[in-house]
Amino acid sequence: MLGPDRNGHFGQYGGRFVPETLMPCLFELEEAYNKVRRDKGFHQELDAILKDYVGRPTPLYEAKRLGEKLGGIRVFLKREDLTHTGAHKINNTIGQVLLAKRMGKTRIIAETGAGQHGVATATATALLGLECIVYMGKKDTVRQAMNVFRMELTGAKVVPVESGTQTLKDAINEAIRDWVTNVENTYYVIGSVVGPHPYPRIVRDFQSIIGKETKRQIKAACGRLPDCILACVGGGSNAMGMFYPFLKDQDVRLVGVEAAGHGVDSDHHSATLTAGSPGVLHGTMSYLLQDRWGQIKGAHSVAPGLDYPGVGPEHSALKDEGRVQYVAVDDSEALEAFKLLSEIEGIIPALESAHAVAQLLKMEKEFKQGDVVVINLSGRGDKDVETVSKILKG
Amino acid sequence: MKGNRITKAFEMCRERGEAAFIPFVTAGDPDLDTTYDIVLTMAENGADIIELGIPFSDPLADGPTIQAASQRALQAGVNPDEILDVVELIRKESQCPIVLMGYYNPVLKYGLSAFAERVSEAGADGTIIPDLPLEEAGEWQRVARENGIANIFLVAPNTPQKRVEKISKRSKGFLYYVSVTGITGARKELPEELTQGLERVRSVSPVPVAVGFGISSPEQVHMLKGHADGIIVGSAIVKIIEANAQAKKGLLKEVGAFVKEMKEATTLPSLSSH
Numbered sequence: 001m002l003g004p005d006r007n008g009h010f011g012q013y014g015g016r017f018v019p020e021t022l023m024p025c026l027f028e029l030e031e032a033y034n035k036v037r038r039d040k041g042f043h044q045e046l047d048a049i050l051k052d053y054v055g056r057p058t059p060l061y062e063a064k065r066l067g068e069k070l071g072g073i074r075v076f077l078k079r080e081d082l083t084h085t086g087a088h089k090i091n092n093t094i095g096q097v098l099l100a101k102r103m104g105k106t107r108i109i110a111e112t113g114a115g116q117h118g119v120a121t122a123t124a125t126a127l128l129g130l131e132c133i134v135y136m137g138k139k140d141t142v143r144q145a146m147n148v149f150r151m152e153l154t155g156a157k158v159v160p161v162e163s164g165t166q167t168l169k170d171a172i173n174e175a176i177r178d179w180v181t182n183v184e185n186t187y188y189v190i191g192s193v194v195g196p197h198p199y200p201r202i203v204r205d206f207q208s209i210i211g212k213e214t215k216r217q218i219k220a221a222c223g224r225l226p227d228c229i230l231a232c233v234g235g236g237s238n239a240m241g242m243f244y245p246f247l248k249d250q251d252v253r254l255v256g257v258e259a260a261g262h263g264v265d266s267d268h269h270s271a272t273l274t275a276g277s278p279g280v281l282h283g284t285m286s287y288l289l290q291d292r293w294g295q296i297k298g299a300h301s302v303a304p305g306l307d308y309p310g311v312g313p314e315h316s317a318l319k320d321e322g323r324v325q326y327v328a329v330d331d332s333e334a335l336e337a338f339k340l341l342s343e344i345e346g347i348i349p350a351l352e353s354a355h356a357v358a359q360l361l362k363m364e365k366e367f368k369q370g371d372v373v374v375i376n377l378s379g380r381g382d383k384d385v386e387t388v389s390k391i392l393k394g
Numbered sequence: 395m396k397g398n399r400i401t402k403a404f405e406m407c408r409e410r411g412e413a414a415f416i417p418f419v420t421a422g423d424p425d426l427d428t429t430y431d432i433v434l435t436m437a438e439n440g441a442d443i444i445e446l447g448i449p450f451s452d453p454l455a456d457g458p459t460i461q462a463a464s465q466r467a468l469q470a471g472v473n474p475d476e477i478l479d480v481v482e483l484i485r486k487e488s489q490c491p492i493v494l495m496g497y498y499n500p501v502l503k504y505g506l507s508a509f510a511e512r513v514s515e516a517g518a519d520g521t522i523i524p525d526l527p528l529e530e531a532g533e534w535q536r537v538a539r540e541n542g543i544a545n546i547f548l549v550a551p552n553t554p555q556k557r558v559e560k561i562s563k564r565s566k567g568f569l570y571y572v573s574v575t576g577i578t579g580a581r582k583e584l585p586e587e588l589t590q591g592l593e594r595v596r597s598v599s600p601v602p603v604a605v606g607f608g609i610s611s612p613e614q615v616h617m618l619k620g621h622a623d624g625i626i627v628g629s630a631i632v633k634i635i636e637a638n639a640q641a642k643k644g645l646l647k648e649v650g651a652f653v654k655e656m657k658e659a660t661t662l663p664s665l666s667s668h
Contacts, residue, residue, distance in 0.1 A: 019527075020553060163465075
């Protein structure tokens with residue numbers, strides 16, 4: 001299934017579950033996006049920025065020492081950690097802020113959890129000269145103080161959100177409220193393949209460059225497609241961008257890795273697809289973490305970027321279809337992988353991306369010598385070293 | 395069909411030359427016993443229809459006042475079953491129409507059919523689901539209709555006229571006009587384009603049009619007289635409840651007095667009749 005349909009559905013998921021005030025904005029956005037999608041000038045401008053400013057294409061690097069350790073499989077890392085600002089998030093924000101500019105919007109708003117999307121949005125607005133307001137849960141502003149400073153340095157205003165759980169989901173609520181109030185001049189840059197139609201599609205399209213490049217690069221390196229691709233899934237944008245160009249290649253096994261936090265049987269995890277159930281949150285129908293009354297539960301992961309109780313609707317559809325396998329890796333497994341990749345490859349991965357690496361370690365026995373595996377290394381771990389050092393030192 | 399109670403309320407108001415006054419309260423804020431008393435107090439003091447909020451953890455169409463009320467109610471542990479039990483108790487005392495206002499996920503999680511049956515059984519008359527626009531509402535509308543529940547849609551100032559026509563045709567009981575583009579919350583002034591907006595919507599709507607979001611004073615109600623069939627007031631009442639949560643007697647007295655004053659404003663002669 002390749003969606004979405006006219007009303008933004010991926011099978012039974014997706015759609016537009018928003019206040020009526022936002023419906024005209026979503027229609028306007030859809031129309032504008034459909035226009036630029038076919039606009040050569042837009043793509044030329046976007047491609048030039050991605051090349052010279054973001055640093056694309058990012059390398060596909062063969063992690064030989066890791067491969068040897070895993071019995072001679074060939075492990076390739078898609079180095080999204082080497083983009084400007086250090087994570088895949090920038091692929092999407094540059095695209096959306098360019099789109100906003102085309103639409104004549106002057107004010108950009110965004111939500112952020114760990115701060116990576118906020119930093120990427122603030123960077124794009126600095127580059128393209130637009131006002132930027134970023135909503136961030138108060139707790140996250142404390143946990144991620146360095147990213148708050150980065151956003152402020154690049155000219156954004158960071159608004160701490162004190163309602164609810166004071167984390168990402170509440171920041172999204174607040175950003176949507178701002179949008180409802182200021183729809184005329186404001187563009188809301190959503191950071192993942194979540195939210196109402198057409199966002200899941202727009203973000204997927206802008207992130208698909210990851211998978212497109214990978215396909216070309218792996219063919220050049222191995223003369224064939226990989227046997228398996230692994231990517232971590234919070235909202236799911238890096239995974240969606242990586243998987244999408246491979247969906248029709250049925251021989252390529254696709255594995256999405258969620259955060260099991262303290263364990264999927266505990267109340268402290270973010271394994272939405274693994275342990276959640278379908279529902280509606282933030283404008284879209286998808287798997288959710290919810291209680292028996294449909295109230296949204298808090299999510300947990302040591303990786304702040306995976307800490308979200310929802311997930312992209314297209315992932316929900318891909319799960320039900322069985323095209324992508326979704327699994328979960330807990331905090332300690334992710335930390336082990338974080339250390340291992342740092343030690344034997346000299347690459348400190350983001351804790352989010354470390355979940356994908358951890359899953360490969362768990363799957364070692366399923367591969368034989370010469371098998372080709374790609375991991376989407378969605379971000380670099382500089383932002384996490386303080387957290388990790390605190391945990392390791394007890 | 396119970397939706398008729400809503401229709402009848404509007405008809406009676408029209409005959410008397412009044413606008414329907416529709417106060418809102420979040421169920422379970424501060425607790426359900428108090429909600430029971432508040433609803434009956436509102437009905438006794440002239441409320442024509444009562445909007446009862448089912449709290450949700452992530453109420454993205456509401457402002458800080460109602461969001462805080464939802465959080466208080468959820469902290470007190472209320473759930474839709476208990477709320478509908480209270481509705482059933484209220485029904486034994488009052489025939490004032492009750493419209494449930496809640497987000498889609500709790501309804502979905504309950505099960506659309508099961509929820510509609512329980513709502514009907516409890517004696518509530520309608521639903522307002524702010525995050526369920528026309529395109530996604532088909533299934534709920536069908537189930538609601540089968541159970542005699544009026545599903546009320548919302549339109550906003552930025553809703554194109556063609557869409558207003560489409561939505562108003564499918565809205566049962568009444569149509570909810572969101573007065574200020576944006577979120578709920580008490581405001582001191584109503585936007586100038588409001589009366590024009592209301593005219594635009596009323597000119598095509600086959601059902602009565604009630605206006606809400608941001609109305610907090612009798613003066614505003616009086617101003618709206620003649621421009622709307624119904625007037626919805628939420629945040630202003632929730633604020634009274636918030637301020638008096640520790641003293642239930644005073645709370646009921648204040649809510650009663652406020653509702654009475656607001657309702658009386660709907661009976662005054664219109665300020666203008668152009």
